[in-house]
Amino acid sequence: MKISNLRLVLGVMLAIGVHTALPAKTLTWTAGLDALSMDPHSSTNSFTNAFVTNVYESLVRFNDKLQIEPALAESWKMRNPVVWRFHLRRGVKFHNGEAFDADDVVFTWSRASSPGSLVRINLSDIKEVRKVDQYTVDIETHAPFPTLLNELVQFLVMSKSWSEANNATEASDLMQKKENYANRHTNGTGPFIVKSREIDVRTEFLANPHWWDKKPRHNLSNVVFTPIKSDATRTSSLLSGVVDVSVSVPVQDVQRLQQGAAIDVVQGPxxxxxxxxxxxxxxxxxxxxxxxxxxxxxxxxxxxxxxxxxxxxxxxxxxxxxxxxxxxxxxxxxxxxxxxxxxxxxxxxxxxxxxxxxxxxxxxxxxxxxxxxxxxxxxxxxxxxxxxxxxxxxxxxxxxxxxxxxxxxxxxxxxxxxxxxxxxxxxxxxxxxxxxxxxxxxxxxxxxxxxxxxxxxxxxxxxxxxxxxxxxxxxxxxxxxxxxxxxxxxxxxxxxxxxPVIWAAKKGIDLRQSPDNQLRLWLITVK
Structure with a gap:
């Protein structure tokens, strides 16, 4: 099934290039499987979670060294052993143009705790999320919890009004095969917008020209993802230039890829x-x-x-x-x-x-x-x-x-x-x-x-x-x-x-590989 939003796409096409001073590029990439859902609260599958993190954001995020850095929250401090205060970033917009604020954070907590949500398991140390004012929230844990910031990486924020308008206030329940609008449609604040999606066939992203992070982290204009289940076909597609990047490189193909002059192989534990x-x-x-x-x-x-x-x-x-x-x-x-x-x-x-x-x-x-x-x-x-x-x-x-x-x-x-x-x-x-x-x-x-x-x-x-x-x-x-x-x-x-983590790409593409095997599109540059 295809999904698209022509208004978003036209806006991106008009604005592309103002986000970064680097020349805008197109990237095609592949893996051995597709994301299970676009709903950021419906799965604990690590590939799915990594995939949607290019679209949705949390209060904090990991960089490629797995170090915590600010995202939708600009700063935070522990008020007492069980209460953390987060000051939210102002001026952030969802992909449909709606403003982000504390109401969306509180709503996300409710949605991530809904019956169909699997991500609630990853957030179970949180007791309550409270609005202090439009751009401040308190998060209370059940007990002192030193790794709250790490846990919040998967607290991906959704728009309250968009979810309500599309009858998606609860997470899609994949176990019961109960989908809702958010399973196949997206509206995040993140660096990339889903332009269209055909499950198990093709997903196309456009760079979000209004992304709050104005540092020149990437120079991509649009990204096309094509899942290819066959190891041999994935490697052939990379060697022939059909795709630029593979994050599912078979171990047996490493030597073959390294022998060519056009491909770089990046691998580590x-x-x-x-x-x-x-x-x-x-x-x-x-x-x-x-x-x-x-x-x-x-x-x-x-x-x-x-x-x-x-x-x-x-x-x-x-x-x-x-x-x-x-x-x-x-x-x-x-x-x-x-x-x-x-x-x-x-x-x-x-x-x-x-x-x-x-x-x-x-x-x-x-x-x-x-x-x-x-x-x-x-x-x-x-x-x-x-x-x-x-x-x-x-x-x-x-x-x-x-x-x-x-x-x-x-x-x-x-x-x-x-x-x-x-x-x-x-x-x-x-x-x-x-x-x-x-x-x-x-x-x-x-x-x-x-x-x-x-x-x-x-x-x-x-x-x-x-x-x-x-x-x-x-x-x-x-x-x-x-x-x-x-x-x-x-x-x-x-x-x-x-x-092992084994990725491969055309020469001139900086992938910034991480041991969590997550392709962070917002860190990729193409020469």
Whole structure:
């Protein structure tokens, strides 16, 4: 379905070029998937969130070094341990010309807390957002919360009047397949305006000539995004000049791209850890042949899976050397990561895995469905097939259930899993607490939104509010280490590795790559 706003487009075309002194350029880019929605509150999918951040803005934002900087708020200060005051930027306009003020911030809090919103999970530490005056708001947290600014990065502000006029005052509910106007239409304050959109085909952006940030951060006039699912087609499109940039470069194509004179490859470690999760909640697995009990509730079975998987072989044979084997769910590049716990908890040992299974009452193993995406992570499908072969060696028959990211994402959101692949980058906060809260914490309305296997340990849960509220950095890091040790000893999940960020572009394009794997269009320059 196409969406467009001719009045906005004409305004941009008339005004383009006044925003920056740099020559205006067109950019075409691609990735292996499309955004799930244009509604900034409907998804916790990191690609979707990164995509819409080029259109919508929060009070603060990350730069490419993951440092906090002002956005719709010019300044802020802590009035007491639980109340922060934000002074809003004056003169900001939404893309339809409406003025931005405190009413939009308060409305956004209400909308982000609505039943269909998934982003509310990322904002659950906020108790209330109050208007002080037209350009001032107070944000109160449930407890002292030192990383509020990090959490607010995903508090993307929407126009109150536009949402009301278009019956979009609540977030689109993707899990219930309930869309509203904001799912396919946009009206942000950000650096780019959505000119048109055909889902899974093409999205065109125009630079916002009235963007408040007047620094010459980019020199783009319009941007065209075309999702290309096929790795080979994406690479061919880049080499042939059909697209200028790819942010989903297959590892096997890096050498080929580097050999050419026209392409620059930019690569580095990503914050994201890839891991396996297990249903530890149901009394019987949805996808398995064991009846009357759940094998993953037994620590010995979880350890058997851990020791049956050779992460070094995955690195060498599947990832072509471009991965960093993980000792925990926490990337060492995340704020607060305990470096002492980044070693593998158990060595690869098939004999030990078989004995553990026998001791647990499964001398002949068992079968289980393995839910994996085929277009979400680097070599996700190949990893699942390799893991399937490894598990077979110890008697576990994993039946691959490989599907597109959109369907797999819906499966995770509804806990429709038994054994599953997942990744988390600690985003949008870029902090260890995000993973502990989202992936490991017992699933409630505000915690454990990505804990699809529903692991639960009250001892671990007791650390979450302490980590969230501790203002002393050294004490906070000690609490994080203790919490990670608990989930690590429990084998709440099976960590595999941190995957690479690999981008490629025509020479002369400065991409400003970041470890959160977010393409910030407002930082790109084209010579």
């Amino acid at each position: 990503e914050l994201r850890t890839i891991f396996l999760g297990m249903d530890q909640f149901r009394d019987e697995l949805l996808y398995g042949n064991v009846k009357g009990k759940n094998p993953f509730k037994d620590l010995r079975v979880r350890q058997a899976l851990y020791q049956a998987i050779d992460v070094e072989v995955l690195k060498r044979a599947v990832m072509r050397g471009a991965s960093w084997p993980a000792g925990s769910l926490i990337s060492p590049f995340l704020n607060g990561a305990p470096a002492s716990l980044n070693q593998r908890a158990f060595a690869y040992d098939t004999a030990a895995a078989k004995k553990l299974l026998a001791d647990a009452g499964y001398p002949n193993g068992f079968s289980v469905g393995l839910q994996c995406p085929n277009n979400r992570y680097v070599y996700d499908e190949q990893l699942c097939l390799a893991i399937t072969a490894m598990l077979a060696r110890v008697g576990i028959k994993a039946n691959p259930m490989i599907e597109p990211a959109a369907k797999w994402n819906q499966r995770l959101n509804t806990n429709d899993v038994s054994l599953y692949m997942m990744g988390h980058a600690g985003l949008p906060m870029a902090d260890t607490y995000a993973i502990l809260k989202d992936v490991v914490g017992t699933q409630t309305a505000n915690i454990g939104g990505l804990n699809s296997g529903r692991y639960s340990n009250p001892r671990f849960d007791a650390y979450l509010p302490k980590i969230a509220s501790e203002l002393d950095l050294a004490k906070r890091n000690q609490l994080i280490t203790a919490a990670v040790a608990i989930e690590r000893n429990d084998i709440s999940h099976i960590p595999l590795h941190q995957q």
